[in-house]
Structure formats: C-alpha cells, structure tokens
Amino acid sequence: MTGRQHQQRFESLLHEHRRIVFKVAGLYSRGAADRDDLVQEIGAQLWRSFGGYDPARAKFSTWMYRIALNVAISQARRWPEADRFEPLDTHHLETVGGGEPIAEQDERLTALYAFIGQLDPLNRALILLYLEDRSYAEIAEVLGISETNVATKLGRIKQKLRGQMTAAQATGA
C-alpha cells in the first residue's frame, strides 16, 4: 500500500468513526477551546499509531476508543488538580463554530451530564462506553479489565445514580 493509499484508508476510517473522537473530546474537556485542542490531539495520535493498527487484533472502533481515551485522560491529568474537571455543563453541548447550545436540551441529558461531571477519569471512560452501547466484552477490551468487573462497576454506578435521583426527588418534594 502506498503512502497516499494508507492515508486515504485512515481518513476514510476516521470519517466513519469520527463520533468517537467528538464524544470523548466533549466528555474530557473544560470548554470549547479545550475540546477543539483535544480533537486535534486525538486525531494526530490516531495517525501516529495507525501504522501499528492490526485489524486481526482489534476492531477499529476498539482501537480508536483506546487511543482517544488514553490521550484525553493523559491530557486531563496534566491540568492542575483544582480545575481538572469542572461540572459538565451546556458548553459541552455547544457547537464548535457557532457556540449555540442545542435547542432541545432535555432534562435527562442535563441530569446525565451533572452525574458524569462527578466521576473520575476512569469511571467517565466506563460510563461513556456504556452509553455508547458497547458490549461488556468491548468495554473490557478497551479498559483492560474483566467483563465481570465491568458488570460489577456498572451495577454500582447505576445504584449510585438511583440513590442520587431519589435524594434529589425527596429534596424537590
């Protein structure tokens, strides 16, 4: 395969799976400018690593999740402790160019973002993969833990979320 063909193959795969980059960048950034940097950083690392991608070892999406999450978590760890994770808010739903929030922002999404905002980087990765409807096997492969561990952790997260919602409803009532 020539260099040009190699690049074309990469660009086509990247286009096909681009949502992975955008979702990861959206979840691990502190604002729109940060998210743009992260999108570019992930894109650059994907290209750097593409020569070593072996379809026999992993699906492209699995490989892409690993790289995108590794870049995002490493970048987040470089920030000072205090402003590492501001609560996720509407800016995470803004468009990059226009900056207008999505019009029909539903209550559940706001609650979801508020919940994710409390999680540490590794649990954020877990919840992202779950929300993206990845199988337990793929989540385990991306994160490097067992499927049983994935199930246990998700069970705990669900329990925690249920507890928070019940508390919020009780406070609201």
Next chain:
Amino acid sequence: MELDEMKQAWARMDLRQDGMEALLRQDFRERRMEKTRASMRWSLLWQAMEIAAWLAFVVFVASFWVDHRHTTHLLVIGLLLHAYGIAAIWSTATQLFLLSRIYLFDAPVLVLQRRLAQLRRFRFYSTLALGLPWWCLWLLATTVGMVWLSGVDLYAVTSPGWFWATLGVGVLGIGFSLRLARHLAGRRLRSPTLQRLVEDMSGRSLLRASRQLDEIARFEQE
C-alpha cells in the same frame, strides 16, 4: 431516572459536528500529520543518541582513570564520573524502554495509564539522582577536562582545602535548589521544561504519579 433511560437520551443527542470535523481534517490539509510522526521518531532517535554520547563519556573516563590510577584523587574522581556515566546510560535506556511501551498509545486504558505513571515516577527519581549532583560534578568534570587538555591538575595547583570547600558549596547548592523548588511548586512558570523540573524537584510529580497508580489499583480492585 435509570441509567438505561439516560442511555436513550444520550443516543438522541447529536452534537453538531461540522466545526469539529473540519478540525480533524485540518492537520491533513496543512500536511502537519507527517511532521507529528517525524517529531516522534526524532525524539526516540534523540534518546538513542544520548545513550551513545554517555557510552563515549564512559569509555573516555575509563581510559582517564586507568591512565591516572597511581594518583589517588584522579583515580577516585575518574571512578565517580565513570559510575555517573553508567547510571546515566541506565536511566536513559530505561526511559527509552518505558517510552517505547507507550509510543503507540493503543494499549488498554488501564495498562497505558499505569505505564505513563511509572514513566513519570522514574523521571522524577532520575531527574533528582542525576541532575542535582551536577552542583558538585562540574568540579570533577572540569578537573578531568583540564588534566586531559592541558595536563594541569586543579586539585594539585589549588589546594585540597579549596577543592573540598567548593564541593561543600555544591552540597549547599543542592539544598538550596530543593528549597527553591518547594517554594516555586504550584506556580505557573513560563517554560514547560522549568515547570517540569520544579515539579520533579518539589516531589509534586511523584505525588501525582503515586496518586494515579493508587487510583488505577482501586479501579481494578473495586
């Protein structure tokens, strides 16, 4: 509200991606992607060249102390620099090995984050162990250099008292550097290299790496 309900909300959410899509393609359009690959190769090559330079240093210092084995202070100085050179080779080779394990960034998240934390921890120890001694080593290196270049033995032409006093000042310098690093820790410095040096010397980077390793271990065990 259950997590499964949130999953449905998440599936409906669709970020407007035009701007991000353009960003993702921008580097290709501006042909920056090849540069990023080249810069990574250069950084690995640079480390390999560093090992070669330290090997040359060790060979030179070994020949120096063999030639001057009958002069006790030159023998000791040569042996100290020889040991330092070996430590520097070991440190650079270890960093190269640790870097090669994370180079592609495609290992499972927990594996890669653990390797990154191990690399940070190693860099912390290596910066301290190999950087601070230069407060004293400069004198030893200058002595060897002068004997080799002009045959002048600094230890003999000055006096042992001056020599030891200068080494003592070096030891004070080490203490001063550590205190200064603690003082500067937490501030944002303009130079990223200086920032990393301060974080290493103040122990902050070690603390961060240790916390990260704990966090990974907890995540695996919970």
